[in-house]
Amino acid sequence: MEGLKLTNAELLVYIHPSKSGNKLKAICRELSSLLFQYDEIFDGVLLAFDVTVKSKGAKILAGLNPYFGVKVEASLLLFNPKPNSLVEGKIVKISPETIHVIVLGFSAAVVTDIDIREEFKYRMRNGEDCFVSSSHKRHVLKVGTMLRLQVESFDEEVMHIAGSLLPANTGCVKWLEKQSEEALHMDRDDHKRRKIA
Amino acid sequence: MGASEVLTDPSSLYDVGNGEYSDTYTMLTVRNALASVQNGESERYEELVQSMQIIKGADHAVWADLVTILNALSGSVACIDIIHHRKLLSSVFGMSLWDLKPHVMEALVGLLISLAATSGKYLDSCLNMLIGHFVPPRWVIDRLSQRRVIDQKTDVLSQVHGAILKISLLVPLAPSRLLPMLAQQMPKINKKDNVVVMYVENLFKLESSPIGQVGSSMLFMMVMERLRDLDLEIDWDDILQDDSSRGMFDMELEDTMNEGEEVGLFWNLMYQNTSGGNVVFESLDKLMVISFDHLESCNLDGRLDQVFEKLFGAFENFILNTYKSKVSQFLMFYACSLDPENCGVKFASKLMDIFLSSNKPRPTRQVSLSPLCSNVSYSLHNTLVLMTTWLMSAIAYLASYLARGKFLPITYVATMLKRLVDECADYCGACNDDIRPEAHQIFYSGCQAIMYVLCFRMRSILNVPLFRSQLIPLESILMHRLNPLMVCLPSVVAEFLKQAKAGGMFVVSDAFIFDDLLESELSRAFGGPERLDTFFPFDSCLLKSSNSYISPNFIYWSMVRPTYEEDDDDEEDAEIIVNGDEESDEEEEEGDLDYSMNKMSITPKHSFKNKMERDGLLKMPSMIRPSISPQSF
Numbered sequence: 001m002e003g004l005k006l007t008n009a010e011l012l013v014y015i016h017p018s019k020s021g022n023k024l025k026a027i028c029r030e031l032s033s034l035l036f037q038y039d040e041i042f043d044g045v046l047l048a049f050d051v052t053v054k055s056k057g058a059k060i061l062a063g064l065n066p067y068f069g070v071k072v073e074a075s076l077l078l079f080n081p082k083p084n085s086l087v088e089g090k091i092v093k094i095s096p097e098t099i100h101v102i103v104l105g106f107s108a109a110v111v112t113d114i115d116i117r118e119e120f121k122y123r124m125r126n127g128e129d130c131f132v133s134s135s136h137k138r139h140v141l142k143v144g145t146m147l148r149l150q151v152e153s154f155d156e157e158v159m160h161i162a163g164s165l166l167p168a169n170t171g172c173v174k175w176l177e178k179q180s181e182e183a184l185h186m187d188r189d190d191h192k193r194r195k196i197a
Numbered sequence: 198m199g200a201s202e203v204l205t206d207p208s209s210l211y212d213v214g215n216g217e218y219s220d221t222y223t224m225l226t227v228r229n230a231l232a233s234v235q236n237g238e239s240e241r242y243e244e245l246v247q248s249m250q251i252i253k254g255a256d257h258a259v260w261a262d263l264v265t266i267l268n269a270l271s272g273s274v275a276c277i278d279i280i281h282h283r284k285l286l287s288s289v290f291g292m293s294l295w296d297l298k299p300h301v302m303e304a305l306v307g308l309l310i311s312l313a314a315t316s317g318k319y320l321d322s323c324l325n326m327l328i329g330h331f332v333p334p335r336w337v338i339d340r341l342s343q344r345r346v347i348d349q350k351t352d353v354l355s356q357v358h359g360a361i362l363k364i365s366l367l368v369p370l371a372p373s374r375l376l377p378m379l380a381q382q383m384p385k386i387n388k389k390d391n392v393v394v395m396y397v398e399n400l401f402k403l404e405s406s407p408i409g410q411v412g413s414s415m416l417f418m419m420v421m422e423r424l425r426d427l428d429l430e431i432d433w434d435d436i437l438q439d440d441s442s443r444g445m446f447d448m449e450l451e452d453t454m455n456e457g458e459e460v461g462l463f464w465n466l467m468y469q470n471t472s473g474g475n476v477v478f479e480s481l482d483k484l485m486v487i488s489f490d491h492l493e494s495c496n497l498d499g500r501l502d503q504v505f506e507k508l509f510g511a512f513e514n515f516i517l518n519t520y521k522s523k524v525s526q527f528l529m530f531y532a533c534s535l536d537p538e539n540c541g542v543k544f545a546s547k548l549m550d551i552f553l554s555s556n557k558p559r560p561t562r563q564v565s566l567s568p569l570c571s572n573v574s575y576s577l578h579n580t581l582v583l584m585t586t587w588l589m590s591a592i593a594y595l596a597s598y599l600a601r602g603k604f605l606p607i608t609y610v611a612t613m614l615k616r617l618v619d620e621c622a623d624y625c626g627a628c629n630d631d632i633r634p635e636a637h638q639i640f641y642s643g644c645q646a647i648m649y650v651l652c653f654r655m656r657s658i659l660n661v662p663l664f665r666s667q668l669i670p671l672e673s674i675l676m677h678r679l680n681p682l683m684v685c686l687p688s689v690v691a692e693f694l695k696q697a698k699a700g701g702m703f704v705v706s707d708a709f710i711f712d713d714l715l716e717s718e719l720s721r722a723f724g725g726p727e728r729l730d731t732f733f734p735f736d737s738c739l740l741k742s743s744n745s746y747i748s749p750n751f752i753y754w755s756m757v758r759p760t761y762e763e764d765d766d767d768e769e770d771a772e773i774i775v776n777g778d779e780e781s782d783e784e785e786e787e788g789d790l791d792y793s794m795n796k797m798s799i800t801p802k803h804s805f806k807n808k809m810e811r812d813g814l815l816k817m818p819s820m821i822r823p824s825i826s827p828q829s830f
Binding site: 018036092093095096097098100102105106107108110112113114155157158159160162 | 271272273274275311314315316317318320366367368369370373374580
């Protein structure tokens with residue numbers, strides 16, 4: 001899965017004097033308010049963080065409320081799916097025109113019929129909506145399937161991904177991995193045959 | 198591409214029966230119409246927009262057409278462009294479910310869900326439109342007595358809530374966007390109707406749904422805020438003005454079992470007394486009632502415990518430091534009464550924790566700092582003042598709660614009292630020489646709290662030797678040079694001393710008889726500008742329907758058997774029972790009914806100037822009938 005990165009950052013967190021009793025809690029509180037929001041400076045959506053307080057002293061701001069700034073070092077987990085990168089998510093709803101997927105539990109992704117490759121046809125099987133591949137009968141997309149899709153665009157405000165199933169390396173993750181394993185085995189067998197020969 | 202296939206061979210899109218063929222055809226038509234705008238030929242698009250307009254009295258065929266179009270649009274959301282198809286979108290968002298027949302409603306809701314889930318751009322508009330349905334249009338409100346209209350309201354709201362839920366399932370971050378919108382769209386207080394109540398009903402519905410798992414805190418904050426606003430709209434002093442015989446431990450409003458004319462008369466008079474405040478009264482009452490009902494359903498679902506945390510947070514934020522609210526705090530009281538072992542105990546513990554918190558400001562002399570630090574010292578001083586009133590308020594709530602909660606076991610009350618006593622005793626040991634009441638506000642609040650609770654619970658506490666022994670430090674506290682008996686509210690002190698003497702707790706000198714004085718200079722001094730010395734938040738709930746929920750769990754003053762009360766079987770005079778070896782089976786005996794009739798309580802008015810009024814204290818006003826059956830606690 002692409003689009004995830006781990007970065008280190010040096011931050012300065014300003015804390016209200018009333019919270020001076022438990023600075024770490026206050027710092028975590030401040031950073032938690034940034035979770036699941038896109039931040040321009042970090043260039044991504046903050047998913048998780050880990051902080052260590054670096055400074056012993058802190059600078060007090062002049063003004064009516066004497067906030068003080070604490071230097072921290074944080075490692076941040078950021079999510080920023082660039083166009084044409086691949087992401088994976090679970091299918092939550094299928095309709096003849098769309099496939100709704102949830103990526104990493106928080107981001108909604110949608111693949112519309114225009115972006116689904118010809119290979120996949122909509123079918124109703126056993127009362128369930130699904131998309132079945134016409135060339136590989138076992139390649140089925142239904143509710144609950146983990147889907148690998150290519151990112152077309154990412155709406156940072158709502159964390160919405162517009163995805164595409166056009167490239168050949170997209171589809172049901174399980175099936176794709178099985179395919180690639182079989183291909184690997186076949187390669188090895190070929191290699192052996194060539195060696196022997 | 199899938200779409201190009203659609204344009205050439207519609208039958209390949211669906212593997213379903215022939216019945217769907219016309220839907221496919223419409224989908225084609227609609228997609229072509231949408232696409233045509235970009236080509237500059239907007240004829241078909243204009244037709245499409247036109248067919249979306251709802252005409253009053255349209256026939257069945259028109260509605261059916263609308264349904265097919267809406268369904269087709271649902272499937273073509275990816276083809277809708279926010280700029281080119283602005284007219285269409287505003288037409289969609291301008292529709293109202295209240296005007297539509299059920300099958301059309303479903304189609305429109307389907308479109309909204311599609312729009313919200315397929316593209317982030319429309320999410321906010323869809324959610325806003327759905328929230329806009331929480332309050333019905335005027336014509337619905339005016340006809341809410343009709344069965345048909347009630348059914349329609351149920352239908353519409355269930356569609357709306359269903360849609361919000363479905364959108365949240367498809368777009369996990371939808372609830373976090375929804376909550377601020379809910380706050381924004383909340384109706385303001387209106388003197389004309391109670392739309393606030395209808396809106397809040399919906400908020401509670403959301404709270405019960407999976408969305409409540411993430412939004413509970415904020416939803417309760419919104420409700421508490423409105424309750425507080427309504428509460429503050431009412432000028433309670435104005436209402437209580439009419440009943441001039443107000444005094445501590447004197448007349449209390451009770452919802453009697455035999456609701457005679459007099460009681461009904463009082464409620465009517467009270468509701469009429471407010472100038473134009475009738476609607477506000479009703480709104481507040483109704484809002485309290487639906488809140489109570491919601492708490493009850495939370496309890497039945499077994500989640501009152503988790504809900505309580507959020508509830509307390511909202512209470513702390515909005516109610517705890519609002520000293521003029523008379524009714525809103527009963528939300529906490531009711532929650533506690535539903536689940537005394539968990540919530541009941543938690544409420545008192547949290548209040549106690551606030552009181553005992555280590556950040557408590559210790560008494561300090563006013564020191565003047567250099568001008569450089571003046572800003573800091575000013576804001577710190579303000580913080581100190583705020584913290585003090587915060588703690589005093591918490592203590593007042595605790596005292597009133599322990600006194601009035603019928604569902605609280607006496608063992609628990611005794612434990613709380615012990616902690617208060619110990620804390621005050623510690624304070625006595627550590628205090629400085631400053632004898633001004635303002636310097637020891639928290640201490641005096643603590644002492645007054647202990648005395649107030651004992652006014653209600655003295656008999657039961659003294660009956661148990663262990664509890665009695667836990668109160669031993671109290672004597673030295675009250676005799677301390679800080680002199681709480683002089684500073685605390687005289688009416689409370691007088692009643693307490695009377696009972697303490699009769700119960701044989703300790704003997705005090707006659708210097709503390711106050712001549713029915715309600716309040717004094719000193720009590721005003723410690724009470725501060727907010728008059729926290731006369732703050733008894735859980736005094737009788739003054740709203741009719743709300744009170745009916747509260748009264749089964751509420752200790753009215755008339756139900757209390759003070760220790761000085763004479764029993765029929767008791768041969769000895771009250772004065773002789775100084776050693777206080779009371780019979781344990783006293784509780785089963787009937788008390789002297791007539792004597793206790795004369796004693797009830799209510800929060801005293803803030804300015805009690807007229808001596809004539811005070812003389813009227815002992816006379817019973819004709820309006821209120823006291824309760825017939827006192828019980829002992």
